[in-house]
Amino acid sequence: MQHIEVSEADYLSVATRLSEKGFQRLLTVSAVDWIEAGIYEVYFVVHNLNENVYIKVTTNIQRDDPGVPSLSEIWLNAAMHEREAWELFGIHFDGNAMLRPLFLEDWVGPPPFRKDFNWREYVKKNFDLSCAEEGDQSGAERPD
Numbered sequence: 074m075q076h077i078e079v080s081e082a083d084y085l086s087v088a089t090r091l092s093e094k095g096f097q098r099l100l101t102v103s104a105v106d107w108i109e110a111g112i113y114e115v116y117f118v119v120h121n122l123n124e125n126v127y128i129k130v131t132t133n134i135q136r137d138d139p140g141v142p143s144l145s146e147i148w149l150n151a152a153m154h155e156r157e158a159w160e161l162f163g164i165h166f167d168g169n170a171m172l173r174p175l176f177l178e179d180w181v182g183p184p185p186f187r188k189d190f191n192w193r194e195y196v197k198k199n200f201d202l203s204c205a206e207e208g209d210q211s212g213a214e215r216p217d
Contacts, residue, residue: 074118074127084132085142088117091128092147095121102144102154104162108188111136113164117144117151136187140165161186 079087096119105114116131134141143166144151155166156175163184166172174180183190 074129076129076131079130079132081132081134081141084115084130085144087130088119088144088147091119091130095123096126096128097148098122099144099148099151099154100127102151102158104158104164104186106136106162106186106188107133108136113139113162115139115141115158115164117154119148134164138165139163140167142167143169145169145171160184163187 077087098120100118100120102115102117104116107114110133112133113136114131114133116129118127118129120127132141139162141164143155145155145166146168152169152171153175155164155169156171156173158164159166159169159172160175160177160180161184177185182195185192185195
């Protein structure tokens with residue numbers, strides 16, 4: 074698989090060019106949270122069926138108010154991948170009309186795939202684990 078790093082400004086134009094060059098199959102759109110660097114690495118993977126070539130395209134965006142253009146005008150299936158990244162990371166994909174909860178309909182709190190999301194505190198706050206004995210990690214009740 075080939076890898077291309079592009080600027081945020083070139084993200085959409087590179088995607089358009091790849092589509093024009095025969096990369097008609099979009100496999101995924103997702104992100105990696107590099108919390109220490111204060112960025113998200115947003116990426117997509119495409120495939121050219123005729124030449125059997127895979128390319129991963131990445132761009133870095135700031136974690137505070139993150140957003141990139143949507144690829145859904147180029148590849149229709151990008152809309153669902155972006156919807157998932159929006160919901161789980163909080164990244165806005167400009168031009169994607171499907172950005173609404175998919176998995177987390179009643180979610181309150183920060184996006185759960187951000188590295189600064191404290192899942193232990195979330196569970197402690199939102200679920201009654203009073204039946205668990207001190208030190209019991211399972212949360213299951215013990216028989217008397």
